[in-house]
Amino acid sequence: MGFFDFVKSAGEKLFGAKDAEAASEAAAAAPDDQAAQANLAQINREAGDAIESYIKSQDLTVTGLTVNFDGSTGVVTVFGVAADQSTKEKVLLCCGNVNGVAQVNDQMSVDQSEPEGSFYTVESGDTLSKIAKEQYGDANKYMEIFEANKPMLSSPDRIYPGQVLRIPA
Numbered sequence: 001m002g003f004f005d006f007v008k009s010a011g012e013k014l015f016g017a018k019d020a021e022a023a024s025e026a027a028a029a030a031p032d033d034q035a036a037q038a039n040l041a042q043i044n045r046e047a048g049d050a051i052e053s054y055i056k057s058q059d060l061t062v063t064g065l066t067v068n069f070d071g072s073t074g075v076v077t078v079f080g081v082a083a084d085q086s087t088k089e090k091v092l093l094c095c096g097n098v099n100g101v102a103q104v105n106d107q108m109s110v111d112q113s114e115p116e117g118s119f120y121t122v123e124s125g126d127t128l129s130k131i132a133k134e135q136y137g138d139a140n141k142y143m144e145i146f147e148a149n150k151p152m153l154s155s156p157d158r159i160y161p162g163q164v165l166r167i168p169a
Contacts, residue, residue: 001106001107001108002023002105002106003075003103003104003105003106004092004096004103004104004106004119004164005102005103005120006096006097006101006102006104006164007070007120007121007162007163007164008074008099008100008101008102009038009099009162010052010097010099010160010161010162010163011096011097011098011099011100011101011162011163012097013098014047014049014051014052014054014097014098014099014100015046015100034048038095040085042073043066043071044069044070044071044121047067047069047071047091047100048067048069048072048076049067051067051069051076051094051095051098051101052066052067053064054098055067055091055094055095058090058094058151058152059100059151060082060087060090060091061082061083061087062080062081062082062088062091063080063081063082064079064080064081065078065079065080065091066078066079066080067079067092067095069101070072071100073102073103074100074101074102074103074107075101075103075104075105076095076098076104076105077104077105077107078091078092078095078104078105078106078108079107079108080106080108080109081108081109081110081111082108082109082110082111082126083110083111083112084110084111084112084114085110085113085114085115085116085117086114086117086148086166086168087110088108088109088110089116089117089119090149090152090168091108092104092106092108093119093149093152093164093165094152096164097152097163097164111135115169116169117148117166117167117168117169118135118166118167118169119164119165119166119167120135120165120167121135121162121163121164121165122159122160122161122162122163122164122165123161124161125131126159126161127157127159128142128143128145128146128156128159129142131145131165131167132144132145133169135162142156143156144168145165145166145167145168148165148166148167148168149166153165
């Protein structure tokens with residue numbers, strides 16, 4: 001549990017830039033402006049629902065999955081119980097690898113504990129082989145990283161700067 005940092009300007013575009021701008025404007029409005037605050041709450045709810053739908057589209061099953069988004073800070077808070085550590089980490093990546101998300105507040109638990117993986121932020125010029133060489137000392141272990149990030153990755157050749165990947169233990 002805790003906070004994980006992500007690159008706010010990288011990732012899946014699940015909600016529009018106009019929504020993010022509206023959230024910032026509503027957050028900056030006077031706290032007693034009830035219309036602006038209601039608008040902010042609606043935008044945040046829709047963004048949280050979009051992230052939750054994205055997680056479900058990846059066939060990641062979490063009991064009691066709830067996703068909340070705060071557009072004024074770019075923070076996603078995710079709750080639920082994952083079957084295992086791998087699923088939990090993939091859910092965190094689904095939440096964080098979304099354009100507009102700067103941090104994920106992990107409030108999840110797991111049914112079966114196992115060693116935690118680590119996270120790696122892709123840099124310009126990275127390949128899965130290069131990352132595998134750096135993380136494991138063996139470039140040929142790139143498929144382990146690819147498999148650990150499925151179904152979010154559809155091909156070992158399709159990673160982008162700013163994307164955060166799961167590196168299994």
